[in-house]
Amino acid sequence: MFARAHFSVGSARKLTIPSSAVVRRSEITAVYVVNQEKVSLRQIRLGTSNARGQVEVLAGLNPGDLIALEPVKAGIYAKSAANKPAQ
8 A cells, every 4th residue: 555645845936146256355245236327236145046047035135126147247336436526
């Protein structure tokens, strides 16, 4: 005799971002957040990554935050904007 059982383990909504958008500098893990014309580096805490090239964000971002998908270009833009004189 044998029995077959199926269990529903549930599901959770997770905030995920592309792994390529993550900046790692020394002990800092961050992303560039775009707010109107301003680009700023925001520290985040990551969870597990999946097979689709996405990584879970545990803290530091909210749903709806706009992040830069090309962190190198965003960093260059942020530095050039910071060096511009105020008008």
